[in-house]
Amino acid sequence: AQTVTQSQPEMSVQEAETVTLSCTYDTSENNYYLFWYKQPPSRQMILVIRQEAYKQQNATENRFSVNFQKAAKSFSLKISDSQLGDTAMYFCAFMKPRLYSGGGADGLTFGKGTHLIIQP
Amino acid sequence: DAGVTQSPTHLIKTRGQQVTLRCSPKSGHDTVSWYQQALGQGPQFIFQYYEEEERQRGNFPDRFSGHQFPNYSSELNVNALLLGDSALYLCASSLVVQGASGANVLTFGAGSRLTVL
Numbered sequence: 001a002q003t004v005t006q007s008q009p010e011m012s013v014q015e016a017e018t019v020t021l022s023c024t025y026d027t028s029e030n031n032y033y034l035f036w037y038k039q040p041p042s043r044q045m046i047l048v049i050r051q052e053a054y055k056q057q058n059a060t061e062n063r064f065s066v067n068f069q070k071a072a073k074s075f076s077l078k079i080s081d082s083q084l085g086d087t088a089m090y091f092c093a094f095m096k097p098r099l100y101s102g103g104g105a106d107g108l109t110f111g112k113g114t115h116l117i118i119q120p
Numbered sequence: 121d122a123g124v125t126q127s128p129t130h131l132i133k134t135r136g137q138q139v140t141l142r143c144s145p146k147s148g149h150d151t152v153s154w155y156q157q158a159l160g161q162g163p164q165f166i167f168q169y170y171e172e173e174e175r176q177r178g179n180f181p182d183r184f185s186g187h188q189f190p191n192y193s194s195e196l197n198v199n200a201l202l203l204g205d206s207a208l209y210l211c212a213s214s215l216v217v218q219g220a221s222g223a224n225v226l227t228f229g230a231g232s233r234l235t236v237l
Contacts, residue, residue, distance in 0.1 A: 004162075037228075043208060045163070045228035091162050107153055107165025107178055108226070 002027045002094045006111035013082055014119050020067075021077045021114050023092030029053075033095045034068065035108070036077045040088040048090070051075065082118045089113045122147055124229035126211050132235045133201050141196040141232045145213030151175075152194040153226065154186060155210040163210055169194050170216060198234075206236045 003026045013019045025034070036048040051059045051068050058066050063083075067076045079086055093108040125144045133139050145152050151170045155163035165178035169188035188194045192213075198205055208231040214224035 042230060043210075044230040045210065045212070045226075047225060050225070093162075107155070107168060107176055108163070109165070110162030112160075112162050 002029075002032075002096065002109045004092050004094050004109050004111035006092055006114050008114045009112075010115040010117070012117040012119060015082060015084060017082055018078060018080050019082055019116065021079075021090050021092075021116065023075045023077070023111060025073050025075065025092070025094050027073070027094065027096075029096050031097060033097060034066075034075045035093040035095065036064070036066070036075075037091045037093060037110075038086075038088045039091060039113070045091070049077065079116075084118050084120060087116060087118045089115050124211055124213050124227050126209075126229040126232050128232055129230070130233045130235075132237060134237050135201055135203060137201050137236075138197065138199045139201060139234060141198075141209050141211075141234070143194045143196070143211030143213075143229060145192050145194070145211075146227045149213035149215045149227065150192050151214045151216050151224065152188060152192065153212045153214070154194070154196045155212065156180070157208040157210055157231070158204075159207070166196070201236045203236050206234060208233050 005024045032053045034051045038046045038048050049059050049061045049064050051066055058068050063080045065078045091113045092111040095108050123146050127142045153168040154166040157163040166180050167174050168176040172188045183199045185197045210231045211229045212226040214226050
């Protein structure tokens with residue numbers, strides 16, 4: 001079974017600063033996917049960024065980037081030029097891909113989350 | 121383009137009762153997954169439905185059951201409610217690409233908040 005650990009329950013930074021959220025995971029799989037999701041007070045999970053384990057290049061989406069260290073099983077999220085709207089819970093998640101005639105994939109395994117607060 | 125819609129948004133039940141939660145997937149999606157998110161925790165995978173069958177299941181007892189309808193919408197049923205079932209129940213939909221491996225990108229709904237007294 002996979003486990004995902006987020007060791008920072010809460011972080012607070014000033015607007016426009018850069019912040020890095022940590023995530024480590026444990027798996028015996030060689031091929032898998034990693035995600036960062038954002039959950040604002042509206043409760044809806046929003047995909048921030050995703051990384052495929054077989055890709056060496058770190059994923060980037062505008063102000064969001066990851067530092068994926070496969071050997072260390074580490075997957076941190078960097079938010080540059082942080083904005084007030086970035087305030088939310090951030091969850092790191094793992095998914096094992098699956099190929100079978102019915103399609104689909106295993107469910108996501110989430111960490112406990114980091115509450116990120118952007119101060120004005 | 122409508123995203124994932126869930127109903128009801130909030131509900132209160134008492135121990136021992138049964139509850140049904142509903143989910144309509146995003147237009148064009150054919151797979152529905154359900155997650156339980158207890159307060160202060162990350163979501164936990166309950167099960168996934170595709171082609172009206174339960175395809176994957178997490179570590180949840182048989183009190184948790186589901187159904188998927190021909191229009192891809194889904195229901196989550198929980199019997200004999202316990203206090204510990206109080207949580208936010210999230211539905212997520214995705215589209216299966218036949219014969220392809222990989223991770224389907226999930227679109228989540230805003231959830232149904234269940235309180236068991």
